[in-house]
Amino acid sequence: MENSLLHLKKEKIYVDLWRLSWPVMISMVLHTALGLVDMYWVGKLGITAVASLSLAGNLFFMFINFAEIISIGTIALVARHWGAGEREEGLKAVHHSFWLGLCLSLVFASLLLFGGASLVNLFRVEPDLHLQATGYLRITGIGYIFIYTSMAFSSALQGAGDTRTPMFVLLLGNALNMALDPVLIFGWFGLPALGVLGAGLATLLSQGVMFLLLLYILLTGRFSPTGMKLEGLLRLSFQPALLRKILQVGVPAALQASTRPLTGMVMMWLVALFGTEAMAAFGIGQRVLGFAFIVLVGLMVATSTMVGQSLGAGKADLSREVARRAILGGLLVQLVFSSLYFLFAAEIMLFFGAEGGALTAGISYLKIIALALLVGGPLFVLGGVFKGAGDTLPPMFSSLVANWLVKLPLAYLLSLPLGLGYTGVWWAITISIIAEVVILAHYYRLGRWSSREVRVEKGGNPAKSG
Numbered sequence: 001m002e003n004s005l006l007h008l009k010k011e012k013i014y015v016d017l018w019r020l021s022w023p024v025m026i027s028m029v030l031h032t033a034l035g036l037v038d039m040y041w042v043g044k045l046g047i048t049a050v051a052s053l054s055l056a057g058n059l060f061f062m063f064i065n066f067a068e069i070i071s072i073g074t075i076a077l078v079a080r081h082w083g084a085g086e087r088e089e090g091l092k093a094v095h096h097s098f099w100l101g102l103c104l105s106l107v108f109a110s111l112l113l114f115g116g117a118s119l120v121n122l123f124r125v126e127p128d129l130h131l132q133a134t135g136y137l138r139i140t141g142i143g144y145i146f147i148y149t150s151m152a153f154s155s156a157l158q159g160a161g162d163t164r165t166p167m168f169v170l171l172l173g174n175a176l177n178m179a180l181d182p183v184l185i186f187g188w189f190g191l192p193a194l195g196v197l198g199a200g201l202a203t204l205l206s207q208g209v210m211f212l213l214l215l216y217i218l219l220t221g222r223f224s225p226t227g228m229k230l231e232g233l234l235r236l237s238f239q240p241a242l243l244r245k246i247l248q249v250g251v252p253a254a255l256q257a258s259t260r261p262l263t264g265m266v267m268m269w270l271v272a273l274f275g276t277e278a279m280a281a282f283g284i285g286q287r288v289l290g291f292a293f294i295v296l297v298g299l300m301v302a303t304s305t306m307v308g309q310s311l312g313a314g315k316a317d318l319s320r321e322v323a324r325r326a327i328l329g330g331l332l333v334q335l336v337f338s339s340l341y342f343l344f345a346a347e348i349m350l351f352f353g354a355e356g357g358a359l360t361a362g363i364s365y366l367k368i369i370a371l372a373l374l375v376g377g378p379l380f381v382l383g384g385v386f387k388g389a390g391d392t393l394p395p396m397f398s399s400l401v402a403n404w405l406v407k408l409p410l411a412y413l414l415s416l417p418l419g420l421g422y423t424g425v426w427w428a429i430t431i432s433i434i435a436e437v438v439i440l441a442h443y444y445r446l447g448r449w450s451s452r453e454v455r456v457e458k459g460g461n462p463a464k465s466g
Contacts, residue, residue, distance in 0.1 A: 005019075005160070005161035005162065005225060005226065006019075006020075006161050006305075006306065006309060008083070008306070008309060008310055008313055008315060008318060009318075010318060010321055013306075013318075013321060013322055013325055014325065016302070016306055017299070017302045017303070017306065017322070017325070017326060017329070018302075019302075020158075020161065020163050020298075020301065020302035020305055020306065021163070021295075021298035021299050021301065021302035022163075022298065023163040023164045023166070023167035023298075024158075024163050024167070024297055024298035024301045024302065025294050025295055025297070025298035026167050026171070027163075027166065027167045027170045027171075028290070028293065028294040028295075028297045028298065029294055030167075030170050030171055030174040031170070031174070031290070032287070032290035032291055032293075032294060033174070033178075034174045034177055034178060035057075035287045035290060036287055036288070036290075036352070037177075037178050037181055038053065038181060038199050038203075039053065039283070039284060039287055039352060040352065040353075041181050041182050041185050041186075041199065042185065042196055042199055043352065043353040045185070045195055045196065047276060047277065047280050047358065048126070048128055048129050048132070048276065049132060049195065049196050050280045050283060050284070050353070051125075051129055051276050051279045051280045051283065052125075052129045052132035052133040052136065052196055053132075053133075053136065053196055053199065053283065054268075054279055054280060054282060054283020054284075054286075055120065055123060055125065055129070055133045055268060055279065055283075056120070056132075056133040056134075056136040056137045056140075056196075056200075057136075057283065057287075058261065058264055058265055058268055058283075058286075059112075059116075059119055059120070059133075059137055059265065060112070060136075060137060060140050060141070061261050062258060062261035062262055062264070062265055063108045063111065063112065063141075063144070063258075064108075064144065064147060065254065065257035065258040065260075065261055066104065066108065066254045066257075066258055067101070067104075067147060067148050067151045067254070068250060068253040068254040068256070068257040068258075069100070069101075069104065069246070069247065069250035069251055069253065069254040070097050070100060070101040070104070070148055070151045070152050070155065070246075070250060071151045071154075071155045071250075071253075072155075072249060072250050072253035072254075072304075072387045072392060073093075073097060073245075073246035073247065073249045073250030073253070074093060074094060074097040074151075074152055074155035074156050074159060074246070074250075075155045075158055075159040075301075075304055075305065075308065075387065075388070076159070076249045076304070076308055076387060076388060076389070076390040076392075076454050077090065077093040077159070077242075077245065077246065077249070077390075077454055078090045078093055078094065078155070078156050078159030078160055078308075079159040079160070079304070079305050079307075079308025079309045079312065079388060080308050080309070080311060080312040080390065080454050081093065081312065082159060082160045082161065082309055082312065083308060083309030083310065083311065083312025083313040084312040084313065090156075090159070090160065091228065091229075091230060092239065092242060093156075093242060093246065094152060094153070094156040094218075094228075094230060095230060095232070095233060095235075096238060096239070096242050096243055096246055097152035097155070097156070097246060098149055098152040098153070098230075098233060099236075099238070100152075100243065100246060100247075101148035101149045101151060101152045102145070102148065102149050104148055105144040105145045105146075105147065105148035105149065106145065108141070108144045108148075109141050109142055109143075109144040109145055111141070112137050112138060112140070112141025112144070113138050113141050113142065116134050116137035116138045116141060117130075117134045119137070120133045120134050120137070122269070123268070123269055123272055124272075125272065126276075129276070132195065132196040132197070133196075135196065135197040135200070136196050136197060136199065136200040137200075138200075139197060139200035139201055139203075139204055140200045140203055140204060142204055143203060143204045143207040143208075146204075146207040146208050146210065146211040147207055149211060149215075150207070150210055150211045150214050153166075153214040153215065153217070153218050154166040154169075154214060156218070156228065157224055157226060157228065158301055158304075158305060159305060159308065160226040160228055161226065161305060161309070162224050162225055162226045162228075163301065163302075163305075164225075165217060165223055165224045165225075166214075169210050169213045169214055169217075170210065172209070172210070172213065173206040173207065173209055173210035173213075174206065176202075176205070176206045176209055177202050177203055177205075177206035180198075180201075180202035180205060180206070181198070181199055181202045183198075183202075184198030184199070184201050184202050185198035185199055185202075186198075218230045218233075219233065245454060248454075249390045249392055249454055250392070251392075252392035252393050252395070252396035253387060253392040253395065253396070255396050255399075255400070256383075256392070256395045256396040256398075256399040256400075259396075259399045259400055259403045259404070260399065260403055262403075263403040263404060263407055263408055266408055266411070267282075267407075267411060267425050267428075267429065268282065270411055270412065270415055270416075270422075270425050271422050271425055273415075273416075274361075274421055274422045275357065277356060277357035277358040277361060278357065278358070278361045278422045280354070280358045281349070281354060281357075281358045281359070281360075281361035281362035281365060281422075282361070282365065282422075284349065284352045284353075284354055284358075284362055285349075285362055285365040285366055285369070288341075288348055288349075288352070288366070289341070289366075289369065289373075291337070292334065292337040292338070292341065292373050292376065293376070293380070295329075295330075295333045296330055296333065296334070296376060296377060296380040296381070297380065299326050299329060299330055299333075299377075299380065299381055299384065300380045300381060300383060300384035300387075301384065302326070302384075303322060303323065303326045303381055303384035303385055303388060304384040304385075304387045304388035305388060306319070306322045306388065307319045307322055307323065307384070307385050307388030307389055308388040308389065308390070310322065311388075311389060311450065311452075316450045316451070319385075319388075319389070319450060320450065322385075323381065323382070323385045323444070326381045326384070327377065327378050327381045327382070329377075329381075330376075330377025330378060330380060330381045331374075331377045331378065332377075333377060334373050334374055334375075334376050334377040335374065337373055338370040338371070338373040338374050339370075341366045341367070341369070341370040341373065342366070342367050342370040345362070345363045345366035345367050345370075346359070346363050348362075348366060349362035349363055349366070361422055364422075364423050364426060365422075365426050368423065368426040368427055368429075368430055369426060369429060369430060371430050372429065372430040372433040372434065375433060375434055375437045376433065376437075378437050378441065379433065379436060379437040379440065382395075382437070382440045382441065382444050383395050383440070385444065385449060386440075386443075386444075386449050389449040389450065389452045389454075390452050390453075390454030391448065391449040391452040394439075394440060394443035394444075394449070395440060397439070397443075398436045398437075398439035398440040398443070399436060401435070401436075401439060402432045402433070402435040402436035402439065403432055403436075406428075406431060406432045406435045407428050407429060407431070407432035408428075410424075410427070410428035410431060410432070411424060411425045411428035411429075414427055414428055415428075
């Protein structure tokens with residue numbers, strides 16, 4: 001069956017890349033804008049509120065990255081089956097991903113709901129900061145149930161070549177979130193002022209709405225140009241081989257995705273040693289950097305889909321050309337963003353309310369991390385190549401080495417024994433990103449990813465390479 005959304009031809013690579021990537025870029029703009037809106041409104045509550053949002057936000061995203069098990073496993077299998085014209089098998093992968101996502105979400109939601117206070121205790125923060133961070137974690141942790149299951153639906157559409165429908169759903173959900181933020185934070189229209197907890201509640205409500213929209217689209221087959229329609233979603237009928245394949249592809253991707261947030265929490269612990277202002281600067285800087293990854297995430301998702309569908313259609317040469325052109329695009333984009341962050345670091349931090357020590361720390365963070373952004377382009381695109389091919393072990397290995405064996409030891413050594421303070425943490429992050437892209441580039445040149453098979457045949461056995 002010929003794919004109706006992608007050309008999968010060398011002369012149309014840029015057309016397909018753009019068609020797939022721009023909706024994801026818009027989605028990233030919305031996601032980043034939402035984080036900045038949260039920070040803007042919470043910033044009016046004071047520096048302690050900003051620090052609590054920074055800490056709780058890092059803990060929240062540390063566990064949300066395990067949704068990569070669902071996201072990458074679904075994209076890889078759906079893209080490969082769609083490229084091979086095996087749509088019925090692709091739908092089976094979505095069914096399995098939904099139920100797997102629901103089970104995982106219940107585990108992590110329970111962890112934050114009942115263990116959120118214990119997690120915050122690890123950072124030995126002030127009582128007021130502890131109270132606000134814990135409340136935010138508990139309310140947003142419930143949202144994992146919506147996030148993980150929505151991830152299965154969005155990733156299925158992306159793997160089939162439809163990145164627009166998830167974008168429109170995110171647009172509606174984020175618009176609702178932004179509208180609810182000041183209402184719930186400050187208690188407008190006679191509602192109680194919930195402070196930081198209000199930001200968390202706004203997020204939870206919008207996530208529920210997005211889940212319901214995606215569920216409707218996938219159950220009815222309406223609105224998406226793929227015509228993807230799930231039947232028997234509530235039927236508890238599973239193929240063990242398909243579940244194993246999703247986990248085989250998704251678990252390494254989740255370990256890779258969670259490595260940076262996990263080590264990031266250690267970074268946050270180190271930064272906390274230098275005071276609340278340093279923590280606030282770290283949190284603001286992390287959210288501001290989200291803009292640098294808008295185009296990169298778009299390229300990564302587009303590359304994953306095109307590589308997966310190209311390999312499914314038996315076009316390995318095309319998949320390599322897709323990777324080459326996407327890497328070049330990523331380099332050019334990051335050159336622009338790294339220059340902007342370096343030149344306008346002070347203005348950016350001032351806009352988000354940083355002052356005094358927080359301003360000084362934030363400026364140094366943006367200027368040092370700007371150097372790492374130059375190699376961020378190839379890193380994201382190469383990650384997309386391996387994920388689309390279903391070969392997620394190399395990205396996991398490069399991430400584990402760069403973050404655990406390079407970043408953490410360096411952060412401790414530079415910040416404490418060598419006396420660089422929080423700037424030592426910034427330099428450790430930069431050096432680790434460079435190390436990660438060097439390792440991943442080595443695995444890419446080996447070329448094993450292009451012969452990786454991830455499809456599962458109707459009989460439940462892995463499809464043969466060919």
